[in-house]
Amino acid sequence: MARIGVFICHCGKNIASTVDVERVAAQAAELPGVAFAADYRYMCSDPGQRLIAEAIEEHNLDRVVVAACSPSLHEPTFRGCIEDEGLNPYMLEIANIREQCSWVHDDREEATEKALELVNIARAKVARSHPLLRSTIPITKRALVIGGGISGIQAAIDVGLAGYEAVIVEREPSIGGRMAQFDKTFPTLDCAACILTPKMVTVARDKNIKIYTYAEVEEVTGYVGNYTARIRVRARSVDPDKCTGCGSCWQKCPKKVDSEFDQHLGDRTAIYIPFPQAVPRVPVIDRDNCIYFQRGKCRLCERACDVGAIDYEQEDQIIEEQFGAIIVATGFTLFDHSVYGEYGGGQYADVVTGLQFERLVNSCGPTEGKILRPSDGKPVKTVVFVQCVGSRDREKGMEYCSRLCCMYTAKHGLLFKEHNPDGEAYVFYIDIRAAGKNYEEFVRRAQEEFGVHYLRGRVSRIYEENGHLVVRGADTLAGMQVEIKADLVVLATGLIARDDAVEVARMLGIPYDQNRLFTEGHPKLAPVETVTSGVFLTGACQAPKDIPDTVATASAASAKALGLFSHDCLESEPMVAQIDPALCSDCRACVESCPFGAIEEIEWRDMMTRQMRTVAHVIESLCHGCGNCTVACRAGAPNLSGFSHEQVFAQVEAV
Amino acid sequence: MRYAYYPGCSLHSTARDYDLSARAVCRVLGIELEEIPGWVCCGASSAHMTSELLSIALPVHNLNIAKEMGLDTVACCAECYSRLKIANREMRARKNGRVAEVDEVVGNTYRGESEVKHLLEVIAGDYGLDALRERVVEDLSDLRVAAYYGCLLVRPPEVTGFDDPDQPMVMDHIVTALGAKAVEWPYKTECCGSSLSLTRTDIVLKLCHDIYQKAADQGADCLLVACPLCQANLDMRQPQVNRQYGTRFELPVLYFTQLIGLALGIPSADLGLSKLMVSPQQLLARTGLRQPA
Numbered sequence: 027m028a029r030i031g032v033f034i035c036h037c038g039k040n041i042a043s044t045v046d047v048e049r050v051a052a053q054a055a056e057l058p059g060v061a062f063a064a065d066y067r068y069m070c071s072d073p074g075q076r077l078i079a080e081a082i083e084e085h086n087l088d089r090v091v092v093a094a095c096s097p098s099l100h101e102p103t104f105r106g107c108i109e110d111e112g113l114n115p116y117m118l119e120i121a122n123i124r125e126q127c128s129w130v131h132d133d134r135e136e137a138t139e140k141a142l143e144l145v146n147i148a149r150a151k152v153a154r155s156h157p158l159l160r161s162t163i164p165i166t167k168r169a170l171v172i173g174g175g176i177s178g179i180q181a182a183i184d185v186g187l188a189g190y191e192a193v194i195v196e197r198e199p200s201i202g203g204r205m206a207q208f209d210k211t212f213p214t215l216d217c218a219a220c221i222l223t224p225k226m227v228t229v230a231r232d233k234n235i236k237i238y239t240y241a242e243v244e245e246v247t248g249y250v251g252n253y254t255a256r257i258r259v260r261a262r263s264v265d266p267d268k269c270t271g272c273g274s275c276w277q278k279c280p281k282k283v284d285s286e287f288d289q290h291l292g293d294r295t296a297i298y299i300p301f302p303q304a305v306p307r308v309p310v311i312d313r314d315n316c317i318y319f320q321r322g323k324c325r326l327c328e329r330a331c332d333v334g335a336i337d338y339e340q341e342d343q344i345i346e347e348q349f350g351a352i353i354v355a356t357g358f359t360l361f362d363h364s365v366y367g368e369y370g371g372g373q374y375a376d377v378v379t380g381l382q383f384e385r386l387v388n389s390c391g392p393t394e395g396k397i398l399r400p401s402d403g404k405p406v407k408t409v410v411f412v413q414c415v416g417s418r419d420r421e422k423g424m425e426y427c428s429r430l431c432c433m434y435t436a437k438h439g440l441l442f443k444e445h446n447p448d449g450e451a452y453v454f455y456i457d458i459r460a461a462g463k464n465y466e467e468f469v470r471r472a473q474e475e476f477g478v479h480y481l482r483g484r485v486s487r488i489y490e491e492n493g494h495l496v497v498r499g500a501d502t503l504a505g506m507q508v509e510i511k512a513d514l515v516v517l518a519t520g521l522i523a524r525d526d527a528v529e530v531a532r533m534l535g536i537p538y539d540q541n542r543l544f545t546e547g548h549p550k551l552a553p554v555e556t557v558t559s560g561v562f563l564t565g566a567c568q569a570p571k572d573i574p575d576t577v578a579t580a581s582a583a584s585a586k587a588l589g590l591f592s593h594d595c596l597e598s599e600p601m602v603a604q605i606d607p608a609l610c611s612d613c614r615a616c617v618e619s620c621p622f623g624a625i626e627e628i629e630w631r632d633m634m635t636r637q638m639r640t641v642a643h644v645i646e647s648l649c650h651g652c653g654n655c656t657v658a659c660r661a662g663a664p665n666l667s668g669f670s671h672e673q674v675f676a677q678v679e680a681v
Numbered sequence: 682m683r684y685a686y687y688p689g690c691s692l693h694s695t696a697r698d699y700d701l702s703a704r705a706v707c708r709v710l711g712i713e714l715e716e717i718p719g720w721v722c723c724g725a726s727s728a729h730m731t732s733e734l735l736s737i738a739l740p741v742h743n744l745n746i747a748k749e750m751g752l753d754t755v756a757c758c759a760e761c762y763s764r765l766k767i768a769n770r771e772m773r774a775r776k777n778g779r780v781a782e783v784d785e786v787v788g789n790t791y792r793g794e795s796e797v798k799h800l801l802e803v804i805a806g807d808y809g810l811d812a813l814r815e816r817v818v819e820d821l822s823d824l825r826v827a828a829y830y831g832c833l834l835v836r837p838p839e840v841t842g843f844d845d846p847d848q849p850m851v852m853d854h855i856v857t858a859l860g861a862k863a864v865e866w867p868y869k870t871e872c873c874g875s876s877l878s879l880t881r882t883d884i885v886l887k888l889c890h891d892i893y894q895k896a897a898d899q900g901a902d903c904l905l906v907a908c909p910l911c912q913a914n915l916d917m918r919q920p921q922v923n924r925q926y927g928t929r930f931e932l933p934v935l936y937f938t939q940l941i942g943l944a945l946g947i948p949s950a951d952l953g954l955s956k957l958m959v960s961p962q963q964l965l966a967r968t969g970l971r972q973p974a
Contacts, residue, residue, distance in 0.1 A: 367848025487847075487867055489867030
């Protein structure tokens with residue numbers, strides 16, 4: 027006969043103000059199998075846990091119901107508590123009488139009845155619990171870092187520094203990411219390349235870090251501690267072991283195409299490195315634009331190369347590697363402003379994005395740092411910056427605030443005035459959001475020291491007239507309509523999720539939100555974790571972030587991975603499904619229903635017919651215990667430990 | 682192609698020419714317009730400024746007749762269009778209190794069954810630009826037209842769902858299909874000031890002036906409109922604007938139906954061209970079209 031202890035928590039007034047906890051405890055004591063029941067102010071506190079421990083000892087309890095808050099909060103606490111007293115930690119049930127009762131009801135009488143019912147349901151279940159044993163799984167102590175921007179670079183450096191291996195997979199021909207495209211950084215105005223390139227060199231030199239550029243992760247299988255990633259390293263058409271990075275190939279290449287790195291404001295050749303400090307300094311041939319690949323003639327780069335590094339026959343390489351943790355650092359892209367018909371719908375050459383402005387003002391950009399109009403190369407005398415394009419706009423863009431545009435626009439205004447002290451810079455803003463260390467001061471500096479004009483209001487229209495752009499808007503502080511003749515307009519387009527974010531999320535088995543941004547484990551308490559253990563987030567793939575926040579989350583994510591690596595093996599949850607082969611007809615309903623691919627088919631000898639037949643079988647290490655298979659199966663062959671059919675039916679009957 | 686036709690007050694009074702030309706064009710194109718018998722006010726201006734219930738109940742009364750006719754409704758006036766569209770949206774959303782109230786006042790259970798369209802949508806969409814292009818008999822290739830959409834056709838976009846609210850193109854496409862030149866200009870959805878006509882004429886003059894100026898800057902020969910209030914305002918203000926700003930604007934302001942009618946070779950008397958304040962006579966002479974009667 028089970029000896030159940032029931033412990034009712036007041037949670038201060040959170041539960042006790044709506045639920046008559048004393049009555050619940052008194053009535054629970056009368057329920058079948060209950061040997062002891064008590065209530066207490068804070069069951070999770072030390073005295074509360076001691077109360078449970080002493081009751082186990084004194085009343086010889088063999089299982090426990092705690093009626094308190096959600097199990098997602100304190101289930102581990104109470105499992106630990108009863109385990110210390112020699113009980114199996116799975117001989118515990120939590121009745122959630124806070125989130126699912128006291129917080130959502132007003133009527134004290136009815137809430138008390140419901141609380142008692144929830145307690146009874148938990149009692150019925152725990153009476154049928156069996157001790158469950160955790161097994162251990164080994165950990166591969168290597169981290170896969172997806173994305174080689176500042177986020178991925180920092181995460182890899184931190185993992186490498188701790189003595190563990192990290193592998194960066196970067197889609198572009200070089201690591202460096204968005205930060206490499208920036209000119210200066212706010213609020214200190216140090217040059218982005220000057221602070222980024224040392225980190226790029228560090229990461230390239232670290233013996234613990236391997237970098238695959240021009241590569242993509244195609245498939246991830248496995249589970250925490252034991253992921254397998256299939257990586258496609260695209261053919262560079264250049265042998266990296268032979269190439270010295272001398273540059274004669276791209277100097278000779280006759281084919282010019284728009285440079286993605288320069289945001290289509292400048293050219294690159296078909297064989298190219300994206301920027302001078304590229305790591306690795308090994309060019310790639312863009313086969314879609316290479317004359318030889320398209321028309322079968324040219325091979326000028328091959329002739330120019332003294333070391334014979336050009337290899338037109340090179341093929342994509344598929345690499346499979348094992349990892350214990352995955353750090354997702356895939357970054358962001360910019361909102362496409364072509365939906366703003368009132369701003370020219372992307373048709374005006376002199377209406378550019380903030381990232382394009384970075385390239386215009388950068389000394390290794392297409393204009394060598396001179397701020398010239400993309401349309402005719404004339405110098406810019408008047409520039410208008412428009413904030414919140416594609417962000418804070420429920421009609422046409424994202425509802426959220428993109429968070430750093432205020433700062434980068436202030437920086438752009440300041441840089442423009444630094445380049446053109448006689449020029450005029452105007453900023454249209456909704457609010458100035460400069461929350462960050464030295465940020466407000468920086469915006470003030472742009473306004474007061476450099477004379478950037480700030481106008482509070484939206485721009486209603488931008489149009490071309492006689493070689494100028496006319497910007498019409500409202501100055502809501504002055505209560506006036508404003509019309510500015512500008513040479514250049516810079517739209518502060520918001521940061522958004524990358525186009526393929528959803529595919530990446532599906533590949534990794536992590537959730538994403540309505541904006542396709544990856545969802546953190548908990549918005550406050552697990553900001554770099556995901557609900558999939560062993561997969562961590564850093565940088566702007568989770569939400570728009572500036573460089574300091576990106577670097578901070580990178581170090582946080584690597585600390586989480588390192589925490590994992592500090593163990594030799596992991597304890598696995600024993601709440602997994604088993605399939606009774608005698609009941610299985612191999613209909614595959616469970617295989618279809620399993621989101622984790624944890625059900626395989628095996629040959630099994632049927633004792634009734636003495637014949638071999640195919641049946642479904644759970645790979646326990648992959649099973650997350652979601653229970654999908656248990657309800658998909660018509661015969662009830664799968665059963666979930668800790669949520670057995672017997673337990674669940676007992677709960678239903680107890681209602 | 683048959684529609685319940687809701688003319689509204691303007692088309693029976695100050696905008697007779699719009700009504701004439703719309704009917705004439707539809708007759709030629711084979712679009713049947715059946716005027717809603719016993720139609721009442723659409724609920725614009727006085728009704729919707731004073732009573733929300735009235736602003737829904739009035740259009741519902743009209744639309745319910747269209748429903749009984751088994752037809753979708755077509756409107757020419759942008760204000761009527763807006764009111765009818767809003768009523769359909771409200772009745773379809775079935776917000777409890779309001780719908781029951783309207784049911785009681787109007788005495789029926791209309792739930793947005795009659796789709797509301799502007800005549801622009803019918804001609805450019807249902808009839809089709811390709812079909813329209815084939816019916817053109819007059820050469821308009823010398824004519825430069827600035828299509829002006831105003832406010833209520835395109836706004837609020839969640840109600841009208843009419844084209845791009847900031848860069849609408851329907852009328853421009855019609856102009857192009859007729860063989861004329863649609864000028865690109867930035868003021869196609871700027872306010873003409875019509876609703877301030879009597880109270881703040883100073884503002885109206887500035888708004889009208891800017892519209893004329895931008896159209897003229899782009900070399901437009903005329904303005905093309907789809908709203909009787911825009912038309913009246915833009916057509917009548919030119920002498921006043923010219924006095925105030927020392928300008929010499931003489932831009933005819935045509936309804937799009939009048940331009941289509943000209944292209945289809947409909948006699949100008951049937952298009953009400955003589956009712957325009959700024960005469961299109963010179964313009965038409967220059968472009969080789971026949972003189973208005």
